[in-house]
Amino acid sequence: MLIGDYKATYAADEAIFRSWPVRYGFAAMVAGLVLLPFAANSFIVFLATQVAIYTVAITGLNILTGYTGLISLGHGALVGVGAYATAILANWLGVPFWVVIPMAVAVTAGVGLMFGLPSLRIRGLYLTIATLAASFIIVFVIEHWGSVTNGDSGITLAPASVFGIDLVSDPQKYALIVPIAVLAVLFAQNLFRTRIGRAFIAIRDSDYSAEIIGVGLTRYKLLAFGLGSAYAGLAGSLWAYNFLALLPTQFELQLSIIFLAALVVGGSARTLGPVFGAVFVILIPEMLKWVFGFLTPFNPTIVEYTAPANTIAYGLLIIVFMIFEPMGLAAIWTRIWRYINLWPFSP
Amino acid sequence: MARRNRGPRLFRRPQSGVLAIVTTASAPLLRAEGIELSFGGVAALKSVSLDVQPGGITALIGPNGAGKTSLFNVISGFHKADAGRLIFDGTDFTNLATHKRAALGMARTFQNISLFPGMTVLDNIKLGAHTHLKTGVLAAGLFWGPARREETELRAQIEREIIDFLEIDHIRKTPVSMLPYGLQKRVELGRALAMRPKLLLLDEPVAGMNREETEDMARFILDLQEEWGVTVLLVEHDMSMVMDISDHVVVLNFGEKIAEGPPQEMQENPAVIEAYLGAAQDAA
Ligand SMILES: Nc1ncnc2c1ncn2[C@@H]1O[C@H](COP(=O)(O)OP(=O)(O)O)[C@@H](O)[C@H]1O
Numbered sequence: 269m270l271i272g273d274y275k276a277t278y279a280a281d282e283a284i285f286r287s288w289p290v291r292y293g294f295a296a297m298v299a300g301l302v303l304l305p306f307a308a309n310s311f312i313v314f315l316a317t318q319v320a321i322y323t324v325a326i327t328g329l330n331i332l333t334g335y336t337g338l339i340s341l342g343h344g345a346l347v348g349v350g351a352y353a354t355a356i357l358a359n360w361l362g363v364p365f366w367v368v369i370p371m372a373v374a375v376t377a378g379v380g381l382m383f384g385l386p387s388l389r390i391r392g393l394y395l396t397i398a399t400l401a402a403s404f405i406i407v408f409v410i411e412h413w414g415s416v417t418n419g420d421s422g423i424t425l426a427p428a429s430v431f432g433i434d435l436v437s438d439p440q441k442y443a444l445i446v447p448i449a450v451l452a453v454l455f456a457q458n459l460f461r462t463r464i465g466r467a468f469i470a471i472r473d474s475d476y477s478a479e480i481i482g483v484g485l486t487r488y489k490l491l492a493f494g495l496g497s498a499y500a501g502l503a504g505s506l507w508a509y510n511f512l513a514l515l516p517t518q519f520e521l522q523l524s525i526i527f528l529a530a531l532v533v534g535g536s537a538r539t540l541g542p543v544f545g546a547v548f549v550i551l552i553p554e555m556l557k558w559v560f561g562f563l564t565p566f567n568p569t570i571v572e573y574t575a576p577a578n579t580i581a582y583g584l585l586i587i588v589f590m591i592f593e594p595m596g597l598a599a600i601w602t603r604i605w606r607y608i609n610l611w612p613f614s615p
Numbered sequence: 616m617a618r619r620n621r622g623p624r625l626f627r628r629p630q631s632g633v634l635a636i637v638t639t640a641s642a643p644l645l646r647a648e649g650i651e652l653s654f655g656g657v658a659a660l661k662s663v664s665l666d667v668q669p670g671g672i673t674a675l676i677g678p679n680g681a682g683k684t685s686l687f688n689v690i691s692g693f694h695k696a697d698a699g700r701l702i703f704d705g706t707d708f709t710n711l712a713t714h715k716r717a718a719l720g721m722a723r724t725f726q727n728i729s730l731f732p733g734m735t736v737l738d739n740i741k742l743g744a745h746t747h748l749k750t751g752v753l754a755a756g757l758f759w760g761p762a763r764r765e766e767t768e769l770r771a772q773i774e775r776e777i778i779d780f781l782e783i784d785h786i787r788k789t790p791v792s793m794l795p796y797g798l799q800k801r802v803e804l805g806r807a808l809a810m811r812p813k814l815l816l817l818d819e820p821v822a823g824m825n826r827e828e829t830e831d832m833a834r835f836i837l838d839l840q841e842e843w844g845v846t847v848l849l850v851e852h853d854m855s856m857v858m859d860i861s862d863h864v865v866v867l868n869f870g871e872k873i874a875e876g877p878p879q880e881m882q883e884n885p886a887v888i889e890a891y892l893g894a895a896q897d898a899a
């Protein structure tokens with residue numbers, strides 16, 4: 269157990285893994301992630317990979333919406349930009365994934381910056397509406413720019429390949445995607461230990477005070493859009509290499525709403541929020557499928573209601589969380605964690 | 616905490632030394648010339664001019680609605696003056712963007728505290744140092760050498776110079792939204808200090824504070840001026856504090872400067888007494 273946590277030096281107090289439970293917790297998580305593909309069946313590995321991709325996307329939304337306070341309804345479409353940029357660049361250039369991914373990230377960051385420009389003039393609800401428009405525009409372009417995107421029929425790409433081995437099985441793709449996701453989360457966590465992250469939060473909490481202390485709103489709002497979109501681009505790239513086939517409809521408004529739901533339920537402005545949120549939104553449909561599968565013998569038509577049931581479940585959970593735990597699952601986790609740290613003394 | 620239990624008059628400024636600096640005819644640190652500001656026809660400031668001498672404590676007083684906060688807002692860039700000029704340390708900053716004014720060496724606190732409620736005391740104060748830090752996005756995300764060193768040094772400096780000085784070591788990790796009003800005011804002063812300003816603009820730093828908190832704050836302001844060499848421009852309603860700590864007083868009434876001079880003189884100035892009595896009668 270661990271009572272209080274006084275540090276001898278300020279460097280130790282500022283460290284990312286401040287106490288031994290956190291250090292061991294992180295080590296255990298990494299060990300778990302390494303062992304998972306050996307212990308679990310291929311479907312679980314597939315779900316875990318999807319959680320990783322969603323985590324990257326939601327981490328980007330967390331930077332933009334959770335920390336900087338700019339609510340975006342265009343994040344799903346930006347993931348689409350990243351995914352399509354990946355497929356198109358890989359097909360055109362025939363270069364390896366580690367060249368394609370940074371390019372796709374850069375393209376998405378550029379597109380995101382463009383759609384972030386209105387944030388310099390408008391804010392709040394109006395900005396959200398502008399991002400909603402961005403979502404429609406992006407999906408429209410993907411659908412109708414057939415010569416490049418292949419339009420409604422979707423696009424395919426060759427698998428990522430490492431030392432001549434094509435990454436096609438679920439464990440192989442897991443091995444590529446999950447480490448990248450872990451690094452992306454750590455990168456974001458580090459941002460919020462420095463002036464950059466603090467400036468974002470300052471803008472969210474009081475943009476006028478932020479200016480008074482010398483934070484340039486133009487620069488930092490665009491930076492938040494750029495970074496958030498870069499994460500969306502990375503998530504899209506990983507998505508492309510995971511599924512190897514894309515459809516424009518996958519990146520419609522529904523996806524953006526799922527990301528926002530995940531952020532609220534997982535816990536916004538918390539490092540682990542996007543992780544919990546991603547687990548949550550990936551598992552809900554699986555659990556519903558299981559329930560519906562169980563009910564089908566009694567009522568065969570019930571399967572038709574799977575999709576609306578998902579949407580209703582997301583909606584209900586957002587409401588429940590906003591009312592009962594606005595800080596999300598991450599806050600519940602913190603309480604459990606504190607309890608473990610203080611055990612056997614009751615907190 | 617022995618320093619806390621002082622009598623009501625113990626924060627009176629020493630009558631020698633600093634006053635001498637002010638009376639020498641040095642160039643003003645801040646000069647506002649003929650500032651005009653109106654809100655849709657209502658004139659909030661009518662050709663107000665003001666000089667703040669380096670090293671001193673200048674008090675800006677006047678009845679409610681006189682335009683004191685409006686003048687602060689013009690200086691810090693929240694409002695753009697309809698006419699007039701602003702000069703800091705020889706630099707004309709009339710048209711300088713708000714966020715660039717911090718780098719000139721100006722910091723301010725607000726009449727209605729404007730901290731970042733979602734952050735801890737420490738992070739709020741760290742934000743004050745924003746313009747003095749250099750870490751870029753890539754270095755920040757990787758948190759490598761220079762970024763790590765910068766953060767550690769910043770932390771040590773804040774602990775040494777601000778947290779100790781303001782006696783807020785017990786709340787450094789507390790979110791500011793959970794602090795009582797008096798402490799929030801103190802944290803806001805800490806954030807302004809982290810900017811390492813030459814000029815500190817304090818808008819009613821002791822409004823709503825009890826006697827003990829007021830005395831603490833007055834002591835901090837005096838120490839700042841004497842030990843840190845910071846120049847202070849403060850708006851204040853607590854007249855005994857104004858008389859005790861300031862060495863120059865500027866009086867505003869209905870957006871106009873009606874008098875300025877040493878505190879004792881202002882206390883006896885008929886126009887000033889009239890303005891305050893008038894305001895008191897209106898309120899009654
Ligand atoms: N943002 C604003 N919009 C309209 N009127 C304002 C605004 N800010 C201040 N005023 C008006 O300007 C005058 C001066 O206000 P203020 O500077 O806050 O006075 P003080 O700080 O001296 O009490 C008041 O009449 C006030 O109503």
Ligand SMILES: [Mg+2]
Binds near residue numbers: 683
């Ligand atoms: Mg005021």
